[in-house]
Amino acid sequence: MKLIALDMDGTLLSSNLEISKENLQAIQTAKEAGHIVMICSGRAKEDALKLLEEYKLALPVGASNGAIVYVDGKVINSRCLQNDKVYKLAKLLESEGFPYKLYTNKGVYSPYTWQDQVMQAFEESKHTLDVTLEELERITEKQKKSNLITDFQKIEDVVNNPELEISKFFILTFNAAHRSQLLQTLQEDTDISVTASAPTNVEIMDKHGHKGNGLQEMAAYFNIPIEDTVAIGDNFNDVPMLQVAGLSVAMGNAEEDVKKLCDVVTLTNNENGVAHAIEQFVLKQTSSSK
Incomplete structure (x- = not known):
């Protein structure tokens, strides 16, 4: 039995934020073969x-990067x-003009000024950005589509x-220099x-709230040795689970x-890379070891 941990955005989901029928079938086949498939996402x-x-x-x-x-x-x-x-982090972000959202046990909370802050940050940095207005609208539209978002007036209310x-x-920033300064302060x-x-x-x-711990806690819950886990991801928030899997x-x-720190590389998220990985590195390996 294996525990297969899948990131969502950029991994299980295509660029259109959809799960392909090939990926769905691979997940189902893995489950029928006795494996456990989990999501480990920043969402x-x-x-x-x-x-x-x-x-x-x-x-x-494993949600909020494995914190939940x-x-x-x-x-x-x-x-x-x-x-x-x-409170301290929110005040820091507000003083520096960074738009942020809070992921909570009651859904996502955002300052009532979120939308305006995002547009202002984009306008201030758009001449140095790779992000287009269309991409920005996709980011903010994704927020609008969720009915799980609550606005708040002041961080004290939260x-x-x-x-x-x-x-x-979750903090949005379109200015690379400001982002670098923020990262330096936070680290x-x-x-x-x-x-x-x-x-x-x-x-x-929280310092323990990362995908590595999320994967380890799920493995412990199902009594699966960590060496029998598989992690599939695409970005830097996936690194902790990729390192422990x-x-x-x-x-x-x-x-x-x-890619450099992973054992293997699969196809892209628009080429059913999750299905390819499950078939090649889990199902095929399992059948060959019988």
């Missing part, structure tokens, strides 16, 4: 589950940020709400884990530095 739990539901996929999920581990309708582990840390637990900050804080899933974002979790698989569209 919020509700967002990941909603997308899986559209394809009638019932899979365990969810199996069979319940959270089995969560690594959330302390409220005082959330941190003073006893029902809320914050697992991740001095030993209580947090900092990563990115695209050149235009920064993601902050028994077999690390980079997508054909992965960042070059991510």
Whole structure:
């Protein structure tokens, strides 16, 4: 039995944010062969589950970059940020003009000024950007389509709400120099884990809230040795799970530095790379070892 951990964006999903029938079939075949397939994504739990539901996929999920581990309708582990840390980080981001969202146990929360902040940040940096207005609209449209987003007026409204637990900050930034400065500042804080899933974002979790721990916790839950795990991803937030997995698989569209640290490289996300990896490195290996 293997535990197969799949990233979503840039991995399981095509560039159109769809799961191909080939990928769906490969997941189903792997499950029928006795393997466990999980999602390990930077997305919020509700967002990941909603997308899986559209394809009638019932899979365990490591959400918010593995900070939230969810199996069979319940959270089995969560690594959330302390409220005082959330407050300090939010104030830092607000003072520097970075648009941010909060991933919580009650869905995604964003300042009511999110949309305006994103457009302002884009306008200020558009002459030095590779991101087009169309791509920006796709990013913001993705936010609009979710009915799980709650606006808030002040960060105090969030941190003073006893029902809320914050697992991740998602920050958009279109200015490479400002992004670099922010990363440098954040990396001095030993209580947090900092990563990115695209050149235009920064993601902050608790120091234990990363995909490596998410994969290890899921493996422990199912009593699967870590050497019997397979991780498939494309970006820097996938690195912790790729480093701990028994077999690390980079997508054909992965960042070059991510490819270098993986055992093997599969096809791209638009070429059913997940299906190819499952067939070549799990199903074929399993049948040949019988």
